[in-house]
Amino acid sequence: MSGASEKAIPDVYVVADNIISPLGKTSADNFSALKAGETAVKQHSNAAIANQPIFASLFDKDEDFYQDPNKKYTRFERLLIASVDGALQDGGITIGNEETVLILSSTKGNIGLLETEDKTPELNDRISLSTSAKLIAAHFGFKNQPVIISNACISGVLAIITGMRLLRTGQYENAVIVGADVISKFIVSGFQSFQALSKEVCKPFDQSRDGLNLGEGAGTVILSTRKEYDQNxxxxxxxxxxxxxxxxxxxxxxxxxxxxxxxxxxxxxxxxxxxxxxxxxxxxxxxxxxxxxxxxxxxxxxxxxxxxxxxxxxxxxxxxxxxxxxxxxxxxxxxxxxxxxxxxxxxxxxxxxxxxxxxxxxxxxxxxxxxxxxxxxxxxxxxx
Missing domain, CATH: 3.40.47.10 (Thiolase/Chalcone synthase)
Known part of the structure; x- marks a missing residue:
């Protein structure tokens, strides 16, 4: 009897996606650049993030991502908004209902504000990932409380797994999963303390590899259990x-x-x-x-x-x-x-x-x- 009454685990489909990086502002543009052999990693001399030149993939300093005349959002949050918006344009899902959840993935969020803002109790709240997540949710009209995934460098993959698991329970029908980070001196100095940064473009799995490069970017994946996406x-x-x-x-x-x-x-x-x-x-x-x-x-x-x-x-x-x-x-x-x-x-x-x-x-x-x-x-x- 119990076997007959068990509910089948639904399939989880990828509905839409978006990438914003120094290589492009859509997933298609990014893929084309990669297929053509392009890299966004190059040497940067910017005292605001590192005392010495570093090899990294960085946006232009004045790149805004999203027009914010009231200066309500930080650069990190504007990047999140732009990526989610790019994915929603192709998604065809309704987000202002109880069937859709927002999942935010980031390792550092607004931590860079510690370098530029006065140290106040308000700042402690402003650098919290929960603050950013609530602002993004409110901006788009998500009804449910957002979920935050911040577990070092597996955060993005873990966010996808979390979205899959939540949808499998049947509690939600759709999940909008967005991840982003922007590079600050705090982040650079941390990796420098481990002597983990390469002095050139990095070489994964190569015999002469000597460290990593840091990069800025955002990615959004929309998942759904709706059967209309069963060819996805x-x-x-x-x-x-x-x-x-x-x-x-x-x-x-x-x-x-x-x-x-x-x-x-x-x-x-x-x-x-x-x-x-x-x-x-x-x-x-x-x-x-x-x-x-x-x-x-x-x-x-x-x-x-x-x-x-x-x-x-x-x-x-x-x-x-x-x-x-x-x-x-x-x-x-x-x-x-x-x-x-x-x-x-x-x-x-x-x-x-x-x-x-x-x-x-x-x-x-x-x-x-x-x-x-x-x-x-x-x-x-x-x-x-």
Whole structure:
């Protein structure tokens, strides 16, 4: 009796998306730029964010994203608004009802205000991610309280998994998931303290990799369980784990990320052989790429075509998982895996199949991985 009364878990479809980055203001523009081999990472000399020149992917200083004559929103919030608006134009969903939830992903939000504003109790509230989330929700007329995901560098992937899980419960019909970060001196100095920044365009998985580049950007994905979208790409499954190895250093074995990958496969009802390509985290730091290659090998995916987009976008923090998932959805639709910018020769112990040029694939599914400070790991699977 109990089996007969159980409600079937609904499929979760990708309805619309948007990317705003220094490479373009739409997902299509970004994909075209990447396919043409472009990178937004270059050397910047800006004392407001770093005392010395750094290689990063940054917007122009005067780029506004959204017209805000009353100066109600910060630069970070204007970027969020612009990306959500871009996705909603193609989404065809109603957001002012109880069936739609807003999910915000960011690692730092308005933290840069600490460098420019007077230290007051009001500032403490203004830099809170909950303040930004409520402002964005009110701007668009979301009825439900927004959900905030801020878990280091897996935030974007975790936000997608959270959206999938919420929709599977039936509590919501639609989820608007947006992630963004803007770079400040606070952020740059943090990565510099770890000696994690490269002095050139980064080289994921390459033998001469020496660190990452930071990047600015926003990504929005709209998910829905409505059957009218049943021909769209689906979010098939996802999982998270934590290796509890070190506050900043990843696991040396990769077993914990492999655990998340295998659980994501199980959740999606897939096997390793079903995965057509991998969108890796691929930060180009010595330890992250080594760990990720270990995890991919443990999961039996070492021969699957793989790319990292960090050489094109830099590490966009809370937006990374969203931006890279959106690009990979386009790759799935067009049957091409984009190259890993900067990659020339294998630099990890367990070699993985890194694409160094546009690679045609006949794929039905792909997996997106992510790892971050504190030992967090995540994997999400998309498919037809």
């Amino acid at each position: 790409i689906k979010v098939l499954g996802g999982s998270v784990s934590n290796d509890a190895n070190h506050i900043s250093g990843p696991s040396r074995t990769g077993e914990e990320l492999a655990f998340a990958i295998n659980n994501a496969l199980k959740d999606a009802g897939k096997q390793a052989a079903d995965i057509g390509f991998i969108s890796a985290h691929g930060t180009a730091t010595v330890f992250n790429d080594e760990m990720e290659a270990n995890a991919i090998t443990i999961a039996g995916l070492q021969n699957v075509p793989l790319n990292s987009l960090k050489g094109n976008y830099g590490h966009t923090l809370g937006a990374a998982g969203l931006i890279e998932s959106i690009i990979s959805i386009q790759s799935l639709k067009q049957g091409v895996v984009l190259p890993t910018y900067g990659y020339q020769a294998n630099g990890v112990t367990n070699a993985v199949n890194v694409c160094s040029s546009n690679t045609e694939v006949n794929a039905d599914n792909f997996i997106k991985t992510a790892s971050g400070f504190g030992g967090c790991n995540a994997a999400v699977i998309f498919g037809r």
